Structures are given as structure tokens and as C-alpha cells.
Amino acid sequence: MTMTDIEPATDRLIHPRISDEARPRDDATWFGLGLSSLLLIAAAAAGGSLAAYADLPAFLIVVPGTAAVTLVSFPLEDFRRLPAMLGAALKRRVLAPAQHAGRLLRLAEQARRIGLFSLEDAQARISDDGFLARALALAVDRVPAETIERRLRTELQAALLRQRIAADMLRRGGEVAPAMGLIGTLVGLVQMLANLNTPASIGPAMAVAILATLYGAILANVILLPLAAKLDRHAQQEAVSANMTIMAVLSIAAQESPLLLEATLNGVLAPADRVALFD
Numbered sequence: 586m587t588m589t590d591i592e593p594a595t596d597r598l599i600h601p602r603i604s605d606e607a608r609p610r611d612d613a614t615w616f617g618l619g620l621s622s623l624l625l626i627a628a629a630a631a632g633g634s635l636a637a638y639a640d641l642p643a644f645l646i647v648v649p650g651t652a653a654v655t656l657v658s659f660p661l662e663d664f665r666r667l668p669a670m671l672g673a674a675l676k677r678r679v680l681a682p683a684q685h686a687g688r689l690l691r692l693a694e695q696a697r698r699i700g701l702f703s704l705e706d707a708q709a710r711i712s713d714d715g716f717l718a719r720a721l722a723l724a725v726d727r728v729p730a731e732t733i734e735r736r737l738r739t740e741l742q743a744a745l746l747r748q749r750i751a752a753d754m755l756r757r758g759g760e761v762a763p764a765m766g767l768i769g770t771l772v773g774l775v776q777m778l779a780n781l782n783t784p785a786s787i788g789p790a791m792a793v794a795i796l797a798t799l800y801g802a803i804l805a806n807v808i809l810l811p812l813a814a815k816l817d818r819h820a821q822q823e824a825v826s827a828n829m830t831i832m833a834v835l836s837i838a839a840q841e842s843p844l845l846l847e848a849t850l851n852g853v854l855a856p857a858d859r860v861a862l863f864d
Contacts, residue, residue: 614675614815621807640789643797646769647762647804654765655758663750670751671812674819680714682858685826686850689833690862692721693843701725701837716740716827720834730838734831741827748820755813759805766801770794829853 629638656664688711696704705725711718716737723733773794780786829850836846844863851859 614812617811618808625803625807637792638796638799640792640796643769643773643793643800646772646793646797647765647800650765650768651758651762651801651804654761655754658757659750659754663754666747667751667754670748671755671816674748674816680826682825682829682854683860685829686847686854686858686860687862689717689829689850690843690847690860693833693837693841693846694862696837697840697843701840704837714830717830717834720830721837724834724838728838730835733838734835737827737831737834741824741831744827745820745824748816748823752813752816752820755809755816759809759813762805762809763798763801766798766804769797769801773797825853 626635629635692704692707695707702725704721707721711721719740720733720737723736728736771794773790773792777787777790777794780790832849832853833846836849847860847863854860
């Protein structure tokens, strides 16, 4: 069979690149943050001026203070990596498990019908899934199955560890923020008690005392802890997708029947996500 014959057959079989439009967006994070912020602003505005809720000393104690205390618990390199990992998790378009299973099964069918080396051409079309592309490259190079599995699982564990560290940093910040709010409250109370003979100083000191607690509660419970939960969920999705990829590539390398692979993948998918490409 010539490459001219393989190319159109490959196109009919797989279509591995899944466009952003085909991927369901996960907008829950932005919707939740936006809605919670809107509700807080509306509640504050309904009770008076929003300017009353702005206090620079309280902000400095809680927000930069939380970042500084959290930094004590982690290496600086992890702290620098956090924005990139958080941004990737928030911007990522989620590929549904059924879509990913379908892609893997079409790759297996392509390898069975056209040959394992036809997957070399498919690698260029799955650039949106680097883990899958690297796994296929190992299979095409005839790397032993044990080596493929060991390398892929090592890569997966390293990726999950990075995401766990990022989530742990956010959780640590969520623990620290209320404590910094309490510290701000104590600072404000000390300032107030020290200036009881100066009525003009009591108001600003009370603002620090009350708003620091408010800032700490908002930072922890509206921002940091929900984002940590989002990273945990992102890691779970990555683990499921990567494990499906490992199972599929090992099956392809062993030249097993795609029907057997379909049954294997359906064993790890939820009932609503199970696929039936070969029924």
C-alpha cells in the first residue's frame, strides 16, 4: 500500500484534531467568581458607599501578608510556577471522556487496518494532546510495552505532583488569609485603644479592625479555596485522560483488537460516557 493510499484512508478513520468549538468549555470558575463578586458588591452598595469598604492598611496586611506567609512554606520556584499552572487550568477547554475515548479507539482502528507506522502521520494532528502524541511516538518506535508504561506513568506522576503542589499552595493561602485578617483586627484594636483620647483616630483604626477580617474571609473562601478545589478537579481529569491514553497505547502496541480496547475503556468510564464504536 502506498502513502497515497494511506493518507485518504487515515483521514476517513480518525480526524484526531478536535477543535476548540467541539470541546465543552468549563466556564464554571469564571461564572462562580463573577457571580460571587457581583453579589458581594451589590450587598455592599445596598448598605451604603462602596468606598467605606476600601482600606489600604487592611488590604496590605491581608493580601500581600497572606502571599508572604504562604511563601514561607514553599520554595520560591513553586511560587513562580503557580500563576502559569493556575492559568492553564482556568483556560483549558475540557475534552469530554467520551470524545477522548473515541479518539483513542479510532487510532487503534487505524493502526489495525493500515498499520502501526501510519500513526506517525497522526502524531502531527494531535498536537493539542502532547501526552498522547508522545505515547504514540513510543509505540511507533517499537519501544517495549513495559518501557512505554514506565515512562508514561512517570511523566503522569510528575505532572500530577506539580498540580498537587499548586493546589496545596492555594489551600495554605486559604488557611493563612483568615489568620492575617485576625492579625489585622488585632492591629486595628491596638491602634484604637491607643488613641481613645483622639476621637478622629478611632474611626480609621476600627476600619482596619473590621475590614481586615472581611478581606481575609473573602480571600480565603471566595478565591483561594475554590481555586484549590478547581486544581484538584483538573488533576483528576488529567489522570483519567492520561490513564485512558496509557491503556490505549499499550493495547495498540500489543496489536490487540480495538473491540477489546473499547471494552477496557468503557470499564473506566461512567455509564453515560461509554462509547460503542464497534457495535
